[in-house]
Amino acid sequence: MTIATKEVQMPMDSIILGDCAKMLATLPDASIDLVFTSPPYADNRKKTYQGVAIDQYVDWFLPISRELLRVLKPDGSFVLNIKERAVHGERQTYVLELILAMKKQGWLWTEEYVWHKKNCYPGKWPNRFRDSWERCLHFTKAKRFKMFQEAVMVPMGDWKHKRLGKLSETDRIRDESHVGSGFGKNISHWVGREMAYPTNVLHLATECANRGHSASFPIALPSWFIKLFTQEGDVVLDPFMGSGTTALASIDLRRHYVGIEAMETYHDMALEAVRSRLGEQRNGNNGHRSVGRVDTSLSRRLL
Numbered sequence: 001m002t003i004a005t006k007e008v009q010m011p012m013d014s015i016i017l018g019d020c021a022k023m024l025a026t027l028p029d030a031s032i033d034l035v036f037t038s039p040p041y042a043d044n045r046k047k048t049y050q051g052v053a054i055d056q057y058v059d060w061f062l063p064i065s066r067e068l069l070r071v072l073k074p075d076g077s078f079v080l081n082i083k084e085r086a087v088h089g090e091r092q093t094y095v096l097e098l099i100l101a102m103k104k105q106g107w108l109w110t111e112e113y114v115w116h117k118k119n120c121y122p123g124k125w126p127n128r129f130r131d132s133w134e135r136c137l138h139f140t141k142a143k144r145f146k147m148f149q150e151a152v153m154v155p156m157g158d159w160k161h162k163r164l165g166k167l168s169e170t171d172r173i174r175d176e177s178h179v180g181s182g183f184g185k186n187i188s189h190w191v192g193r194e195m196a197y198p199t200n201v202l203h204l205a206t207e208c209a210n211r212g213h214s215a216s217f218p219i220a221l222p223s224w225f226i227k228l229f230t231q232e233g234d235v236v237l238d239p240f241m242g243s244g245t246t247a248l249a250s251i252d253l254r255r256h257y258v259g260i261e262a263m264e265t266y267h268d269m270a271l272e273a274v275r276s277r278l279g280e281q282r283n284g285n286n287g288h289r290s291v292g293r294v295d296t297s298l299s300r301r302l303l
Contacts, residue, residue, distance in 0.1 A: 012235070015247065015259035015274070017267045020239035023260045024067035032071045032258070033146070033234035036222045036246055038081035039064075042094055054087070057094040058101050064239065065102050071237070075145045077229040078107070081115065081217065083134040089127050095135065102139060110145075111138040111200065115221060119205040136202070136225070151227040153195040167191070222249040230255055244270030248277050 010031050016023050039061065042054040052060050068078055084095040099109055113136035123130025204220050222245060226236055232254040238246035241259030243266055250257035251274070261267040 010235070011258060012256050013258075015241055015244070015261060015267060015270050017261060017264060019262050020260040021064050021067070024064065024071060024239060027067075027071045027237075027258070029070055030073045031235065032068075032237045033073055033076050033255075034226060034229045035068050035072060035076070035078040035237045035239070036081075036225050037079075037238045037240045038217060038242075039240045041083065042085060042092070054085070054092055054094050058098050061098060062101055062105065065107065066105060068237075068239070069106055069141065072141055074141055076141065077110075077145055077147075077225075078139040079113075079225045079229075080137040080139065081134060081221070082137065083131065086125075086128065089125075095137075099137065106141070107139040108141065108143065109137065110140045110143075112136070113138060113225075114201045116201055116203045117206045118203045136221075146229055146231075148228060148231065149197055152198055152224060154198045156194055156196050217245060219245050219249050219252075222246045223253060226250060226253050226255060241270050242266050244273035247274050251277050251281075 010028055011026075016026075040052060042052050042057040065078075072078060082095055082098075084092045086092065103109055115134045115136055117132050117134070120130060120132035202221070202224060204218055204224075206218060222236075222238075226249055230236060230253075233256065235256045235258060236246060236250045237258045237260075239260045241247065241261040244259070247257045247259050247270060259270060261270060
């Protein structure tokens, strides 16, 4: 006897209202090209997300990362925007502990990018200064994954005139590092080029108008990683969608999006942001077009 099984459908271009730990189980295996998200930080924003205790953070997140590992495609990427807190004058270690736990779970910690908040205002504590950066941890399932480095190249700038104007003999060969690091470079390779590859430090201003959300990041942040790790038509997942920034970046860059948000206030806020962006595009106020068919409800309430 053959038993028919119901195929799991991808809720494409929609935002699900619910706890991502439960809602991720409704997504098909190996269906996501990029996961980009910023979960609630430990013991932060208790009024917004009730907060997760520092000593419980790793155990809280691992069931979520296990589901993300399942839904991510073999050549996909997971970028986790996070920063550990300082408590009673001591920097906490739960992010480092999470990295090690995720490695045991099967993730490869491929790279770490730094988001430098270039408009961060000054601050001083007895034993430190104000944080002006956050981690963007890059995890993958395999050593070979999709990466489109040319999509995020930057102008060469004045360096090409000052440094490349007069090349020495050493600059014209692969000069091995004199400190024994094993690295080498040939400066002459960049002569005549207008664009160069960026570093792993992203200098981006914070979101000044938080649109009613206590932890809104700038649209340039997910946009950069979406361009680096996906192509048009790929699927981007944000399991902590918040006010909808990742969805907006996906729409602008012609990618599909799937979002999950536990708080109904922010879920509705994200839906309104998406409706507004699609309206702008229909009215010709935006140079981009969204891809595929957008769910007319813009929302999936899977409670």
